[in-house]
Amino acid sequence: MSLDTSKIADTNKDRPATAKKPNRAGAVAGWADDRLKLGTLTKVFARKVFPDHWSFMLGEIALWSFVVLLLTGTFLTLWFTPSMSESAYEGSYTQLRGVPMSDAYASTLHISFDVRGGLLMRQMHHWSAMLFIAAMFVHMMRTFVTGAFRKPRELNWVIGSVLLLLGILEGFAGYSLPDDLLSGTGLRIADGLVKATPVVGTYMSFFLFGGEFPGDVIIPRLYIIHVLLIPGLLLALIGAHMLLLVFHKHTQWAGPGRTEQNVVGYPMLPVYAAKAGGFFFMVFGVTALMGALLSINPIWKYGPYDPSKVTAGSQPDWYMGIAEGLLRIMPNWETHIWGITISWNVMIPGQIIPFVLFGMIIGWPFLEQWVTGDKREHHLLQRPRNAPTRTAFLAAMVTVYGLLWAAGGNDILATHFHWSLNSITYFMRVAIFVIPPIVFYVTRRWCIGLQRQDNDRLLHGYETGIIMRSAEGGYTERHLPISEASAYTLTARNRDEIHQIESDVDENGVAAPDTRVARIRAKLSRGMFADNVQKPTAEELEEARHHAEHEHELETGLDHPAAGHEFDDHQLRDAGDVPLRQH
Amino acid sequence: MTDNLPETTHDDHAGVAMQEPIPDPGLPAHEWRPTDVDPKAEKRAERQVAGLFVLAIVGAIGFIVSYIAFHVGDNPDTIGNLGASNVALGVCLAVTLLAMGAGMIQWARKLMADHEIVEMRHPASSSQEDREAAVSILQTGLEESGLGRRPLVRNTLLAAGGILGLLPVIMLRDLGPLPGDKLDHTIWDLDTWNAEMKAWWATQNRTLQRVVRDVVGTPIKVTDLEIGDLVNAEPEVLFQTNPDTQAPLVEGTDLLVDKSKAAVILHRMLPSDIVSSQTLNWSVDGIVCYSKICTHVGCPISLNERTTHHLLCPCHQSTFDLADSGRVLFGPAARALPQLELTVDEEGYLAARRDFTQPVGPSFWERG
Numbered sequence: 002m003s004l005d006t007s008k009i010a011d012t013n014k015d016r017p018a019t020a021k022k023p024n025r026a027g028a029v030a031g032w033a034d035d036r037l038k039l040g041t042l043t044k045v046f047a048r049k050v051f052p053d054h055w056s057f058m059l060g061e062i063a064l065w066s067f068v069v070l071l072l073t074g075t076f077l078t079l080w081f082t083p084s085m086s087e088s089a090y091e092g093s094y095t096q097l098r099g100v101p102m103s104d105a106y107a108s109t110l111h112i113s114f115d116v117r118g119g120l121l122m123r124q125m126h127h128w129s130a131m132l133f134i135a136a137m138f139v140h141m142m143r144t145f146v147t148g149a150f151r152k153p154r155e156l157n158w159v160i161g162s163v164l165l166l167l168g169i170l171e172g173f174a175g176y177s178l179p180d181d182l183l184s185g186t187g188l189r190i191a192d193g194l195v196k197a198t199p200v201v202g203t204y205m206s207f208f209l210f211g212g213e214f215p216g217d218v219i220i221p222r223l224y225i226i227h228v229l230l231i232p233g234l235l236l237a238l239i240g241a242h243m244l245l246l247v248f249h250k251h252t253q254w255a256g257p258g259r260t261e262q263n264v265v266g267y268p269m270l271p272v273y274a275a276k277a278g279g280f281f282f283m284v285f286g287v288t289a290l291m292g293a294l295l296s297i298n299p300i301w302k303y304g305p306y307d308p309s310k311v312t313a314g315s316q317p318d319w320y321m322g323i324a325e326g327l328l329r330i331m332p333n334w335e336t337h338i339w340g341i342t343i344s345w346n347v348m349i350p351g352q353i354i355p356f357v358l359f360g361m362i363i364g365w366p367f368l369e370q371w372v373t374g375d376k377r378e379h380h381l382l383q384r385p386r387n388a389p390t391r392t393a394f395l396a397a398m399v400t401v402y403g404l405l406w407a408a409g410g411n412d413i414l415a416t417h418f419h420w421s422l423n424s425i426t427y428f429m430r431v432a433i434f435v436i437p438p439i440v441f442y443v444t445r446r447w448c449i450g451l452q453r454q455d456n457d458r459l460l461h462g463y464e465t466g467i468i469m470r471s472a473e474g475g476y477t478e479r480h481l482p483i484s485e486a487s488a489y490t491l492t493a494r495n496r497d498e499i500h501q502i503e504s505d506v507d508e509n510g511v512a513a514p515d516t517r518v519a520r521i522r523a524k525l526s527r528g529m530f531a532d533n534v535q536k537p538t539a540e541e542l543e544e545a546r547h548h549a550e551h552e553h554e555l556e557t558g559l560d561h562p563a564a565g566h567e568f569d570d571h572q573l574r575d576a577g578d579v580p581l582r583q584h
Numbered sequence: 585m586t587d588n589l590p591e592t593t594h595d596d597h598a599g600v601a602m603q604e605p606i607p608d609p610g611l612p613a614h615e616w617r618p619t620d621v622d623p624k625a626e627k628r629a630e631r632q633v634a635g636l637f638v639l640a641i642v643g644a645i646g647f648i649v650s651y652i653a654f655h656v657g658d659n660p661d662t663i664g665n666l667g668a669s670n671v672a673l674g675v676c677l678a679v680t681l682l683a684m685g686a687g688m689i690q691w692a693r694k695l696m697a698d699h700e701i702v703e704m705r706h707p708a709s710s711s712q713e714d715r716e717a718a719v720s721i722l723q724t725g726l727e728e729s730g731l732g733r734r735p736l737v738r739n740t741l742l743a744a745g746g747i748l749g750l751l752p753v754i755m756l757r758d759l760g761p762l763p764g765d766k767l768d769h770t771i772w773d774l775d776t777w778n779a780e781m782k783a784w785w786a787t788q789n790r791t792l793q794r795v796v797r798d799v800v801g802t803p804i805k806v807t808d809l810e811i812g813d814l815v816n817a818e819p820e821v822l823f824q825t826n827p828d829t830q831a832p833l834v835e836g837t838d839l840l841v842d843k844s845k846a847a848v849i850l851h852r853m854l855p856s857d858i859v860s861s862q863t864l865n866w867s868v869d870g871i872v873c874y875s876k877i878c879t880h881v882g883c884p885i886s887l888n889e890r891t892t893h894h895l896l897c898p899c900h901q902s903t904f905d906l907a908d909s910g911r912v913l914f915g916p917a918a919r920a921l922p923q924l925e926l927t928v929d930e931e932g933y934l935a936a937r938r939d940f941t942q943p944v945g946p947s948f949w950e951r952g
């Protein structure tokens with residue numbers, strides 16, 4: 002409203018814009034529109050609506066940290082030399098002068114000590130990599146727990162999952178580039194994982210490293226993967242992710258006026274663009290602050306890679322923690338038979354379980370859709386409590402992740418708390434099977450409890466904290482009805498249905514071929530939804546309200562239905578009184 | 585089909601239309617912000633935003649000044665080991681970016697119009713007519729091409745496409761050499777040596793390769809090691825130079841490859857502590873020699889328990905018993921640590937009698 006729009010608005014009147022004195026911007030826009038139909042595009046996109054909620058910023062953090070990665074990474078490429086040929090170091094860092102090392106390591110030292118701002122960019126690059134992956138994780142959890150993956154957004158769910166996987170791979174490739182002792186150790190472990198592949202493992206290892214580990218080609222190869230191949234894929238998939246987002250329009254939380262048929266929020270131009278643009282600078286700024294003040298991956302302290310050296314307590318970047326934990330707690334099973342070796346101890350934790358876990362996450366939406374048979378589009382988000390089984394599943398998965406992460410740091414736990422390393426490992430082997438189911442059960446009950454609470458609030462109102470003393474001397478707490486808007490919001494959800502099997506046998510009395518599947522589906526449906534609390538029906542609500550009003554009148558002696566705020570200091574404003582929002 | 589959006593007023597998925605308990609009250613009325621109605625508040629917000637943008641300019645100038653003022657190389661350890669240049673540049677950059685971001689967000693929140701807009705949704709699917717049209721177009725295409733009627737053409741095309749897809753896979757063949765038996769031998773085996781190494785060896789008049797200290801390459805006598813000592817060691821050839829050219833016999837990538845298989849550890853214990861007969865037979869006065877490369881996924885092992893003769897891998901904590909043929913005591917490693925048969929050479933230095941009798945390092949399929 003403070004913008005003076007008269008100059009722009011001028012061109013919208015009857016006079017054509019070009020008839021006036023040459024307006025540069027207008028002329029450029031006109032030129033472009035003649036060729037690109039930008040006007041129509043702008044009309045469609047510039048006022049696109051984006052609903053507002055803090056949790057919608059998680060994906061944005063991921064997006065912006067990817068942009069920061071592109072910017073800082075491109076800076077690093079100007080000096081980084083992806084080569085494993087060796088020479089003696091002659092740079093500014095005195096402790097390593099004269100030490101033979103690969104060009105990759107030497108150039109990373111050069112970036113850190115001889116390029117102004119180089120260390121800052123390296124640290125920002127590494128911090129934003131962590132932020133990128135962490136934000137994707139949390140964004141994915143938010144999408145999951147609110148049911149935002151439901152039709153029509155399943156494809157975006159899959160794209161997002163692939164993005165997370167690619168991000169982790171990209172991070173591992175980047176971590177390996179500087180060719181320091183830690184990155185070399187990471188590659189050594191990767192080589193061990195590859196070699197454990199049945200039949201072709203040895204060949205894969207030789208092809209990957211161009212011969213025996215470590216060879217002299219792995220860094221140049223990882224480099225092109227890191228700066229071209231995966232970023233290209235990421236860019237394309239992020240583009241697709243965004244296009245689908247715009248096409249489907251954003252999901253929103255239910256509320257008065259916010260339904261399955263509409264989307265309510267701020268327009269792309271100007272508010273959303275300004276907020277999102279500002280948010281980019283915030284993410285960038287926070288990364289800069291981290292790069293300035295928090296040391297990360299000080300490769301000069303580790304020294305160049307030497308396959309006969311290792312530092313105690315070496316840890317990969319946190320997002321590899323799950324694989325690390327799995328490797329550590331796996332029992333040492335290996336089969337030797339007919340002259341071959343099958344390394345279950347490496348294959349299962351390194352190549353099978355991570356992908357099984359990942360598959361369970363990607364697959365859940367499809368499982369849920371199959372069980373419910375729900376073919377409708379869903380644009381209103383579900384509160385986590387209203388999908389207790391799903392929420393509990395996520396909680397259990399997060400627990401698995403956390404346990405494996407802790408297991409990945411078992412040596413650190415052991416030295417830090419003076420626990421026995423062996424006991425921690427044995428504990429984890431059991432805990433990984435026992436604790437997640439407990440978490441699942443508890444979370445599920447908790448969600449259902451919250452659903453009950455919601456229904457109580459709907460049916461009996463909220464607890465005012467006001468204690469009433471009746472004529473007989475008994476005490477009761479006053480309950481008052483919640484506002485119509487909150488009541489509507491609480492009820493704006495679908496009822497769950499339990500899927501039933503029609504008949505066990507077909508018309509001839511023979512077990513129908515697909516009843517087994519149907520029975521599984523019915524069973525899952527019951528397991529997933531039967532315990533959920535459904536919102537009250539109109540009649541139940543009516544009755545409860547009637548009952549409450551009745552009591553109310555009796556107790557307070559009011560001769561009219563309570564407006565709702567007789568006992569607290571919330572005054573109802575009268576309609577002419579313009580309320581001010583606090584910011 | 586044209587409208588597959590769920591109904592909000594009727595939950596008719598179950599087939600029973602059920603009245604929603606509470607009707608939608610509709611969007612709440614727009615509330616004005618202080619900046620919308622109070623010109624003073626508006627001016628204040630405007631100054632705030634401009635102030636933030638000025639701060640961004642100050643930060644950028646600070647960045648330029650720091651860029652000129654601080655050198656990187658000579659003071660990497662000042663200011664909490666971060667380097668003065670890094671901290672100054674980073675903080676200035678952060679101030680600029682954060683101030684710009686905060687300014688834009690503040691501007692949007694306080695001064696830009698804040699009316700929420702309602703946009704209607706449309707089903708993601710195309711309309712029924714479009715679908716039918718699409719199907720019929722595809723069918724026409726299929727018929728006009730005759731793909732269904734001419735299986736010969738179709739099948740040969742498929743075969744050609746398949747084999748074309750194979751070509752890139754074949755072209756990956758030269759990514760690396762075939763493994764052969766390379767993983768079965770290490771440079772402890774004199775037969776694996778190249779001509780240059782053999783020429784050097786011919787000048788030595790010895791038959792056994794010494795086990796020498798890592799980094800410095802000095803040979804080791806039995807008396808050099810005390811009970812409980814753990815020493816990192818390598819085959820001596822890795823430290824030798826060509827007598828004519830003075831160039832190292834093994835360097836660069838070859839050195840890394842050889843080290844990643846041939847690195848060993850020496851440990852001295854009381855001969856009476858030794859449990860297995862192999863370990864005893866392959867030891868010299870209680871000194872045993874094992875591969876340093878973990879049989880799990882290949883980390884170099886380094887952590888020693890002096891008294892128990894247990895060796896712990898720092899990567900995933902596999903523990904090996906040096907008194908008992910390198911047996912696995914704990915952890916994810918499945919195979920014993922390969923032992924190197926130790927002896928003393930003509931001059932009394934520790935030497936390897938032969939190569940490891942099994943491949944070292946991580947397991948692989950053909951290992952047996």
Ligand code: HEM
Nearest residue numbers: 071074075077078081123127130172175176178228232298
């Ligand atoms: C998109 C996700 C990306 C992730 C997760 C990522 C992650 C990483 C990590 C963890 C490192 C190690 C940094 C360190 O030394 O501490 C690294 C190094 C590097 N990255 Fe990236 N990166 C990404 C994108 C890019 C892009 C797009 C480029 C270039 C166009 C790039 C160029 C580099 C270079 C040249 C290095 C080696 C220099 C060095 O280590 O200092 N990165 N990356």
Ligand code: FES
Nearest residue numbers: 878880881897900
């Ligand atoms: S590499 Fe030694 S335990 Fe895994």
